[in-house]
Amino acid sequence: MSDGEKLIPINIEDEMKSAYIDYSMSVIVSRALPDVRDGLKPVHRRVLYGMYDLGVFSNRAHKKSARIVGEVLGKYHPHGDSSVYDAMVRMAQEWSLRYLLVDGQGNFGSIDGDSPAAMRYTEARMKKMSEDIMADIDKETVDFQLNFDDTLYEPKVMPTRIPNLLINGASGIAVGMATNMPPHNLTEVVDGTLAYIDNNAIEIDELLQYIKAPDFPTGGVIYGYEGVREAFKTGRGRIVIRGKVNFEEVNGKEAIVVTEIPYQVNKAEMIKKTADLINEKKIEGISNIRDESDRSGMRIVYELKRDAVPNVVLNMLFKYTQLQSSFSVNNIALVNGRPEMLNLKDLIHHFVEHRHDVVVRRTQFELRKAEERAHILEGLIIASDNIDEVIAIIRGSKDGDEARTKLMERFSLSEIQSRAIVEMRLRQLTGLEQDKLRAEYEDIMKLIQRLKDLLANKDLRMALIKEELIEVREKYGDARRSEIVYAGGDVSIEDLIADENVVITISHAGYIKRTSLSEYKTQNRGGVGQKSAATRDQDFLEHLFVATNHQYLLFFTQKGKCYWMRVYEIPEGSKASKGRAIQNLINIESDDKVKAFICTKDLKDEEYINNHYVIMATKQGQVKKTPLEQYSRPRQNGINAITIREDDELLEAKLTTGNSQVLIAVKSGKLVRFEESKTRPMGRTASGVRGITLADEKDEVIGMVAVDEKEVNEKQILVVTENGYGKRTKLVDDDGEDVYRITNRGGKGVKTLNITDKTGQLISISDVTDEDDLMIINKSGLTIRMMVSDLRVMGRATQGVRLINIKNNDSIAAVTKVMREEESEAVEDDELNEGIELNDDTTPENEE
Secondary structure, eight states, X not given: OOTTXXXXXXXXXXXXXXXXXXXXXXXXXXXXXXXXXXXXXXXXXHHHHHHHHHTOOTTSOOEEHHHHHHHHHHHTOOSOHHHHHHHHHHTTOTTTOXXXXXXXXXXXXXXXXXXXXXXXXXXXXXXXXXHHHSTTGGGTOSOEEEXXXXXXXXXXXXXXXXXXXXXXXXXXXXXXXXEEEOXXXXXXXXXXXXXXXXXXXXXXXXXXXXXXXXOOTTOOEEEOSHHHHXXXXXXXXXXXXXXXXXXXXXXXXXEEEEEEOOTTOOHHHHHHHHHHHHHTTSXXXXXXXXXXXXXXXXXXXXXXXXXXXXXXXXXXXXXXXXXXXXXXXXXXXXXXXXXXXXXXXXXXXXXXXXXXXHHHHHHHHHHHHHHHHHHHHHHHHHHHHTHHHHHHHHHTOSSHHHHHHHHHHHHXXXXXXXXXXXXXXXXXXXXXXXXXXXXXXXXXXXXXXXXXXXXXXXXXXXXXXXXXHHHHHHHHOOOXXXXXETTOSSSOGGGGSOOOEEEEEEETTOEEEEEEGGGOOEEOTTOOOEEOOOOOTTOOEEEEEEEETTSEEEEEETTSEEEEEEGGGSOBOOTTSOOEEGGGTSOOOTTOOEEEEEEESOTTOHHHHHSOEEEEEETTSEEEEEEGGGGSSOOTTOEEOOOOOTTOOEEEEEEEOSOEEEEEEETTSEEEEEEGGGSOBOOTTOOOEEOOOOSSTTOOEEEEEEEEGGGTTTOEEEEEETTSEEEEEESBOTTSOBSSOOOOTTSOOEXXXXXXXXXOSEEEEEEEOTTEEEEEEETTSEEEEEEGGXXXXXXXXXXXXXXXXXXXXXXXXXXXXXXXXXXXXXXOXXXXXXXXXXXXXXXXXXXX
């Protein structure tokens, strides 16, 4: 051991503790966590200040990135050049930052994870917003500290006008802690900050009215609000983000099109993993994936197989891929050099406090400068008032020092004033310049008074902060990119779908679609109708009915099988689209055909399914009643609903409460009415009992109506023939007598409409009230919608009135009632009767 050296024994445990704590605090304070005031980590602050030093402002030319990185490394940040360049690149990537701070030129990477070009190729300059982050930095608004080699000063924090931490968020991993703060919308943040300034006691729930949720640069959909609320209130929470998706028809196939993906998701990686899952058969129903993204925007197309249900495939994508991801909020930032967990109000509070501090220090600086200038102006004004004497003193002095001393003695001036007089230029002796001096002095005295008022009154300072924030909002504010779905969370897809009324149409060849009810308009009786659907050759629309998106749909086929589906799973289409083949949606046999469907409420509700029945009728006149409970457990390949005899097929199925009256009508114009209780409940495999006796071999059942006993007095029966004649008849007349008498099931029935060659055979029977509308579809695809109340009530044996003009060899395909809507639009039929169609916008066109 050398002379003068000595050993100091130290406990290794204590040394490890202190060394580790020193290291961790260094990482926390000087590297990984942002400052709550300006939202910047040291590296970002140094990059911006380095650019400020170099003068690469938003209105100047771009400079090479290598030049900027070199400036930052050499002066302020003695670490790896890649750490500085990576930080600068991120500030220029529109998918990384909600509001960019650097304007990059060249290849700065992509959302697919491509690396940026090397710094010798790219160029950069500041964005306008960065200038506002550093506004007034030269006015002693913030503290400076020595750089790493004590040769230069760098700012400890930026005097930002922008609430940068809230609008751009931050993420960083320190030692023993991490931060992950989401970005927000600047307009909302400013509105929330203004509300906080007006009322410091504002609750976080009230702030939520202004700052609704994070707003991610890549858009997407924030799914569920609990995580957002939790994050805003505590500083921690889990926010679920989904890509923005819509359904389209691409190359004749259904497709899921993604136009926005969740924040921090690598697009190429997401597509690759999705393809792997499809190959592993974990996700089924997708036939092809294409990335059609270009300069105009993102577009990822998932082409579906013909038998795929779009909503089901979308659910799988949300579940297994990054099309749904979560952002774990962890709001930790440095407050006075110490890491703290902060809620929304804390973040706003610290920003406002910082702004207030900056405004005070700026005002003090401006006041000092104004007072210094006023002091000089006072001296110059004295000199201009005594200009001849001043000139004489200066001319009579041997040097400048003597002149200054003499002036100070003669006019009681300070050294600064006398120096300014000696250095005055000759042009300042003109009368105009002297007037300017006095005007400037008056202005500066007003400024001094205003600055003093500002320093004396906190309310004025707060009003100034609000003004500057409003200016920032007008300069940089924009619309939200991320949508919010409040009812999200770990729930089923149906919460995304509005429970609105839709029209479901099924064509003769088995094409099905759902259309918003608002696409249909109301016309008066006797019109020709609107073009409803572009049906295929020899096809026509056969069924049309109204349901709501959340209901369950039971399909009953002519072979007596029952299939199960949710209404929202039916592909949506416009009124003119063809729809999708039912065979692609349910596993129906190729030679079978859907004949009836029932919309029910929740099939998991025990009380509901045990108190409802399905009553069925076949073409040959059989009827059968089965409890709904028997149909509440669907199977992929369907279940047996009724055993169908040879030469027969299922025609109709209705949902009843067990207290209904059943009316069955046949082609020949007869109708039988009996109590539902006359048919006892049977199992799913039974074939039923005789409901009506047919007139002859050519006769067949055309429909069945089930009317609840409570509604017998209100309901009327509407019958329509194939040539467009129809009428409505009461079940019970004004004297309380039954128009159609109640008999036992199995009889031949009574006449319901006088069938002639002109009317054609009976084609439809419905139960209606004055509040219903009627939808009639021709085999050619034309539809007409009319009010039932336009049809007068007639007797049982009349032949009815013309409902629709049948042209050429056309005939009616289907008739159904729909619910009246307030906004339904009545269209006069004067032009219609002359053979002119109306389009959706009611513009007459030549008929196709």
